[in-house]
Amino acid sequence: MQEGSAAGAASAYCSPAMAEPKQTYDPATIEPKWQQFWREHDVFRARNPGDPDFDPAQPKFYALDMFPYPSAAGLHVGHPEGYTATDIVSRWKRAKGCNVLHPMGWDAFGLPAEQYAIQTNTHPAETTAANIATFQRQLQRLGFSYDWNRELSTADPKYFRWTQWIWKQLFARGLAYESNAPVWWCEALGTVLANDEVIDGKSERGDHPCERRPLRQWVLRITDYAERLLRDLDGLDWSESLKTMQREWIGxxxxxxxxxxxxxxxxxxxxxxxxxxxxxxxxxxxxxxxxxxxxxxxxxxxxxxxxxxxxxxxxxxxxxxxxxxxxxxxxxxxxxxxxxxxxxxxxxxxxxxxxxxxxxxxxxxxxxxxxxxxxxxxxxxxxxxxxxxxxxxxxxxxxxxxxxxxxxxxxxxxxxxxxxxxxxxxxxxxxxxxxxxxxxxxxxxxxxxxxxxxxxxxxKMRDWLFSRQRYWGEPFPVLHTQDGVELVPDADLPVELPRMEDFKPGGVPESPLIRARDWVSTKDHKGRPAQREINTMPGAAGSSWYFLRFCDPHNDREFCSKAASDYWLPVDLYVGGTEHAVGHLLYSRFWTKVLHDQGCVGVVEPFHKLYNQGMIQAFAYEDARGAVVAMKDVKEVGDDAFHAQSGEKLKRIVTKMSKRYGNVINPDDVVNEYGADTLRLYEMYMGPLADSKPWNPKDVPGVFRFLQRSWRLAVPEFAEKGVVHEWLQQDRQGDPAIEKALHRTIHKVDGDIERLAFNTAIAAMMIFVNEATKATEKLSRGQLLRYAQLLQPFAPHIAEELWQRLGGQGLLARAAWPKVDPALLVDDEIELPIQVNGKLRGRCVVANGADKDTVLAAARAAVADQLDGKQVVKEIVVPQKLVNFVVK
RNA sequence: GCCGGAGUGGCGGAAUCGGCAGACGCACGGGUUUCAAAAACCCGCGCCGCAAGGCUUGCGGGUUCAAGUCCCGCCUCCGGCACCA
The missing domain is CATH 3.90.740.10 (Valyl/Leucyl/Isoleucyl-tRNA synthetase, editing domain)
Structure with a gap:
């Protein structure tokens, strides 16, 4: 832990050398404790129809994240943004009585894994496994309420067996064909790319030049579905801009x-x-x-x-x-x-x-x-x-x-x-x-x-170029025989990749698989010599149906049982970045429709509500020429920044996080210093989920302090005073003013989660804590228990700990959402602003529901000096809002 | 060029249906506490002005008793598309 940090200082107080043991808010202790507890008790397991404890009366809710590509760089602070959002909704929906499916997995095949494997001279299977382990460890310490029993990896043969099976269905329906038409070839990546992977003639990944070249490729006839892909957009709860992007792409x-x-x-x-x-x-x-x-x-x-x-x-x-x-x-x-x-x-x-x-x-x-x-x-x-x-x-x-x-x-x-x-x-x-x-x-x-x-x-949309000349992807379940193309029988799936030592592209357009001679040469169903397909599937293959597999991840007879997908689909909330606006989202919709036509899936659209999170950016500094100066060369003095060598004053800008600028924030560091609850809360507090906004390290302690103040409401400084304050150790009547504030907060947080406005929900809880802090000893146990319930979706660890200390029944993660008494949302008296000619001139306090004449009389009295000697031409009374006198 | 989205204090942002602009947090200033510091707590904090008061949501107009919010015209930034016939 870093010296001098808020939490670091906090844990110093806990050192055994101190004579009196202090009970400081210490995320490093409580977070792993609850994570382990939730896992061991399988608290977030989603029930499928047919499971022994399945309750058909419960509404279902499917909250999905765009699963990550497990890169070698590890988790980025951008990942937990969307993941926290869906986790808040998932925990809230559970509290509201839903059976929630909230899964996580790995988009594990693809070019970067192979590039990285080549650079480090290790097998992609090994680097991918190591990267997955890192991502998993990083995600698990953030306390997300995933049902880890459903974890999947697209590179797992048990998974891609069904990717291959689905491809066979596409082939059988005439939707997969071979083509020699010119395709985008990228020399640097050693592969062809689909249209959406090429931007202005350069590869989307790596920005390498691409050219048109004829090569034999597998292509999927997505254009057959163009009309339906266009028409069915209408019923989706997606942003108009995203729908427009898809419409324009379909063209x-x-x-x-x-x-x-x-x-x-x-x-x-x-x-x-x-x-x-x-x-x-x-x-x-x-x-x-x-x-x-x-x-x-x-x-x-x-x-x-x-x-x-x-x-x-x-x-x-x-x-x-x-x-x-x-x-x-x-x-x-x-x-x-x-x-x-x-x-x-x-x-x-x-x-x-x-x-x-x-x-x-x-x-x-x-x-x-x-x-x-x-x-x-x-x-x-x-x-x-x-x-x-x-x-x-x-x-x-x-x-x-x-x-x-x-x-x-x-x-x-x-x-x-x-x-x-x-x-x-x-x-x-x-x-x-x-x-x-x-x-x-x-x-x-x-x-x-x-x-x-x-x-x-x-x-405008073209057919989907569906093969790559690379090693690290799903092999096609196809043989080239003397009679033409022959499908590998279902019983022989999956077709696994051969173990190869050298999988680098060999300067030829063909996939490195061409060198796996023993694997390539095989026999057709008549026992005659045949060759395996050496192209592999593109990265988007596995991600085009993973949301289906999550419904029934261990099924080894089907890709997903109809009963399971009928129950869970469509996804009720899907959160991810805009970068998948046309690729992944269009492909997934296409596969869903094909599987629907095949009778395997009931829905025609997989994602009912889709929400794009904004990008988390960072500050950087640029010099007079507009060049960004790496953070290691920047000296920050108060609000100003200077070049460490030249002393030139630098200008602060907002840009994306980049290794080159040295402004990348590692989530692990934030968790180490402040804990997962602070990271989650800060990312949600930064601003609206959909907006791009800069990470400001100075703001992080602010939300930490809020959690600390929440903690202090319940927990005394010294352990000898008990696990909670003396006045919380048994039930009693809570302060009525606090009670009203609490009900208003519950109401506000509830509505804000519904509209994904997490920043204002957190602000509402801060207001409550500020008020409660001023009356700490008037708080009741019941009030704090309900406050912990409110906090739980956002900062689950501290909330669970407070719940336990306060003697809450069972687990907070399974507790119901607190009830709001509408009567407590209205005030007996209200203060009205009074305007004269539209300008604020005074205020008056009247009984809520007072009649117009009473309100006017009070208002006139309050601004009598302003009305003196003038003629009132118009009186506007907006009940509950304001009074305005128009005078001459 | 075309289509979206946005522009609010020193900073991130709030204002959900046309009704008190600036919630909440950061930064900053002052105070309590302390040998001192940190932490914690309390107070202040849009701008101009000693004050009374005036001004203020990118700019210019308009509608309205009332506009950050609606309408018209511009400017800037971000995203998408870009010879798609």
């Missing part, structure tokens, strides 16, 4: 596909996707993605060299460069002409040059567009740059004549809903005067009749 757009003939190429038809089929009359050229398969066939000899050069340049560009150069459009004419289906063959109005340009993306829609410069900013920019025609199609009436004229002539681009001009006709079809919606309908109907177009919905 639904409604429009039409239209076919264009290519002059002189009877076999070639260019199919485009457009959200504005109504603007077809304004289409003046076509643009294909450089990678579009038709480019080679339609390019004229004269343009071939230029087109191929452009294609080469586009291929060399990463997606990042492509968007970086977005300011200026680039492209090349193919020499070919397509024909607008609105006009008869040969009609010059339908003649459209075909270009290639990298602003058209091959993987979205059909990889080709019809360009309507009058109605699309990008097409407008392209047409302007290359001198292509911009036919005007609109007849706007905005009231701004100059603007209207510019739009009508095609001199100004307009993507809004404005009426079409009279010339939008081909004789058969006219949309003159129509708005967007009606014109769309008419054009698509006409195209449909002519057989060259149809309405169509597309999604």
């Amino acid at each position: 639904r757009s409604e429009g039409a596909e239209i076919d264009f003939d290519v002059d002189g190429h009877a076999e070639a038809r260019i199919r485009v996707f457009t959200t504005r089929p109504d603007t077809l009359f304004g289409a003046s050229f076509m643009v294909l993605a450089p990678e579009h398969p038709l480019v080679g066939a339609i390019t004229t000899p004269a343009q071939r060299a230029a087109v191929e050069a452009y294609q080469k340049k586009a291929a060399a560009k990463s997606e990042l460069d492509r968007t970086d150069l977005a300011k200026e459009k680039s492209g090349v004419f193919t020499g070919a002409f397509a024909h607008n289906p609105l006009f008869p063959k040969g009609d010059p109005r339908g003649r459209m040059p075909v270009w290639i340009a990298d602003y058209v993306i091959v993987t979205y829609g059909t990889g080709a567009i019809m360009a309507v410069p009058a109605g699309d900013e990008r097409d407008f920019a392209f047409a302007t740059q290359f001198g292509l025609p911009i036919p005007g199609i609109f007849a706007p009436q905005t009231g701004d004549a100059a603007k209207d004229a510019a739009i009508a002539s095609g001199g100004l681009c307009c993507s809004e809903d404005v009426p079409f001009a009279a010339h939008n006709t081909n004789g058969e079809l006219s949309i003159a005067g129509l708005g967007m919606a009606e014109a769309k309908r008419k054009v698509v109907d006409w195209l449909l009749r002519k057989g060259c177009g149809t309405s169509k919905v597309t999604y």
